[in-house]
Amino acid sequence: MKEKAVVQGFADNLDVRSRRGVLWHMFFQASTVVGIVTLIALMLNIMNGAFGYVAYEAKVDPDTLAVDGTPVKNQSKEQLVALLRSTLSSGAFNKLEKDKPFEARSQQEVYQLVIDRIIQPQIVEVWSLWSSLTQRDEIRATIAKDHPGAELDFVSWLNPNFVKRPQTSEPLTAGVRTAILGSLWTILFTILLAFPIGVGAAIYLEEYASDNWLNRVIQTNINNLAGVPSIIYGILGLAIFVRTLEPLTSGAIFGLVDPTTANGRTVLSGGLTLGLLVLPIIIINAQEAIRAVPRSLRNASLAVGATKWQTVWSHVLPTALPGILTGTILAISRAIGETAPLVVVGASTAISFDPSSPFSKFTTLPMQIYQWTSRPQDEFRSLAAAAILVLLVLLLSLNAFAILLRNRFSRRM
Amino acid sequence: MTTTNNSDSQYVMETHNLDIYYGSFKAVTNVNMKVERNKVTAIIGPSGCGKSTLLRAFNRMNELYAGTSIKGQVMFYGEDIYARDVDPVEVRYRIGMVFQKPNPFPKSIYENIAWTARIHGYKGKMDELVEGALRQAALWDEVKDKLHQSGLSLSGGQQQRLCIARAISIKPEVILMDEPASALDPIATLKIEELMQELKKDYTIVIVTHNMQQAARASDYTAMMMLSVEGERSGTVIEFDVTNRIFTNPRDRRTEDYVTGRFG
């Protein structure tokens, strides 16, 4: 039997301490698991909502509209236009012609009109993916009992059409095209504002600013702005871009818009607001990238009689560019996902036309998700889930691109 | 606007009672030396005595470090380069510098030189200029087939010669060299020393080196620097003379101790 030699006055407590260590180790590991589990739960939850059975009742059964065995969805444009003409009142038909001539509409668009005006499906109930997969028979039975006339279809709320269709008030035919375009337009103005000013400020702070109180204040101010909640930027944007600068942001100065409907809640205002939001991020990231350029490079350039700007433009910036770009892409990622400031600035409820100019009213992908999530009906939850998937794919690609960029350039250096 | 200088004088550069400060710390004290045209002047001394600081003052590169200031004068062809209306960019155009660790631009070999010439308004035949500079720096044969490869792809010794080529491409009056061979292997070092002998035909060279043998081999004049007084860590030139004299018959006891290796 081994005897442990215990020093006088000290306890033989290694066992206890080891056990305690093991317990805490398990706790630490468990806490990391929480993060992973939540992420998985989040993804599954969204997938669950984005696919599933839908029971809907149509005002007019599509099967009755088949011509010579060709289902209505496959009929030619001319057949569909004839169908519309015979079913709708002449007033309604002519209005459609006036909004956009049938000549100019695609078959898909005319079919959409047939669905909206003639078939008019009403959603009765929506099921999640999990329920759809595990309770198929019970669902069929329930529908047969309670809603005998209803159609039961497995709907993949996320489908290629979803991305191509504009926003409509009818859940089964709604799409996110309007929102995606709105997001892209907004980001355009965000970058136009934030990139030049952000990189310029970073160059100033790292290359030109001497260490005096003003420059220290500027730096501290930027660090503070990075921590301001995004909704404050929204309020700022509301006050300045939407209200004070209304003539500019609504396009009234340029005489481009109808004065009766023009206001400052335009893509331009939204983009500029987000530009202010991401400005500190771009500055701080660019500063880091510029700081990483070795001093010896600047010395070499100055020693051959180059001016400061020649040194910055020809040597420092090209070397720092990968880092600056990565930071910009991160800023874009952040901006694309922002909702609160744009809700405050944009506040548009149902926008169903694509943005066509900086002075258009707008909606963005996160705003659309917010609106759909806020509706009580289940079908809108499903739409929201599908839209979330689109948003996540967009962000994932963007971030993957940034990582690719970073790796490619760090290898070359 | 008159230019009062005499560029036909024997001495390209002179310092008059030069003190160099980092903030309130006096790093270099009371240096009076003359740099003769088309000669190699070496500055030697134990590490930490201010050699590089002194050298950097010759083309106002010391101003890149915050808080530096000087008292006294540094003359270039009779003009004080620290005068109020003197442009440091012009100074560095005329007085070039090669650094301890080679620092070619992350561009092609060709562009390293071409960009330098371009910013100074060179509008002539660039290919010839590049070739000329590389030939003078004894690098042409080694790189003539890969002019468009990155300057960073060369060996250490080649990179340093590229930096020299870049510096001379704009035909400065003086080339300052801050321990140019200390990061290189012996063979590359030898090449640099041979190069200096060639270059001095067209340029004036001031070189800082901690390698005494190098100074003895390669220089015409030598300035011996040392910390002036015990406890006060300020460097000064304690002796300045023809190199031969410094190494065989120095006047100052401390110089003799240093060059004979008794300390340093």
Add this chain to the structure above:
Amino acid sequence: MTELSLQNNVKKKTSGINLRRKPRWGEVIIQALLFFSGFFSIFVTIGIVYELGKEALLFFQMPEVSILESLTTTKWQPHTGNFAIWPLVTSTLLTTVLAMLIAIPLGMSVAVYLSEYANPRVRNILKPILEVLAGIPTIVYGYFALTFMTPLLRDILGKDVVQIYNTASAGLVMGILILPLISSITEDALSAVPRSLREAAYGIGATKLEVALQVVVPAALSGIAAAIIVGISRAIGETMIVAVAAGAGPNFTLNPFVGAETITGHIVRISGGDLSYDSVDYNSIFALGLLLFIVTLTLNIISQAIVRRFREVYE
């Protein structure tokens, strides 16, 4: 020798070497533009303070509003002329506390694990996951809170205890959102503790746990405090999760299982509707915004001051 003579033609050596300053207008203009870019951020801050302050002042000057009433009563119902801020403030605090209950222990725990225990392979999996969690837009978290967390809570605690809109779901999900933030700042602080300190402790026979919790963590205390304060600031300013899941309509209660509206949720709801300039509603947004701005700014400044003042000197 032809190359040499060509070179001599590049620059004729003249006796008139001119060192005088040349006016470089390009440089001056560029420097001015760069300075303006740097100074621009000051305009942003001035803009925030001015606009929020101006409209907030208008708000308090309105006949229906009195500061005293704002601070001493507990109903916020603009239509009936009640403008007490307490319902909004307590709901904000409630969600913040709930979020911190999750984010602080778990965030610090993850940080300790990553810094003291994890091998490189685990780190390479874990850190990207944390980055992903941090990068998910808050609206998605809001959706998650409403469609997953709330039903979960209702299943566990009963449908009559937990309402459909409640602050608990929002608070818990907010905790997950903030966890990566606290974790990364804490981990930075822990990594800054020099190796030698750990080695000293191991050298006298301390266990890994003891080194982690009794040597490293105390040595990084200022950074950890900063992390916590930043996390709180983030939670106070968070909008979309509470807008979606916590409820619409101020409610003065400490019960986390019923609906209530936070300051941020209120701002979003009011501005999302029909808004006429200079109405009471419009000005109330700015008053609330000003409050939010002052609180979060103060927290951020405190956090920076803590790091600056108490930054541990290790050598």
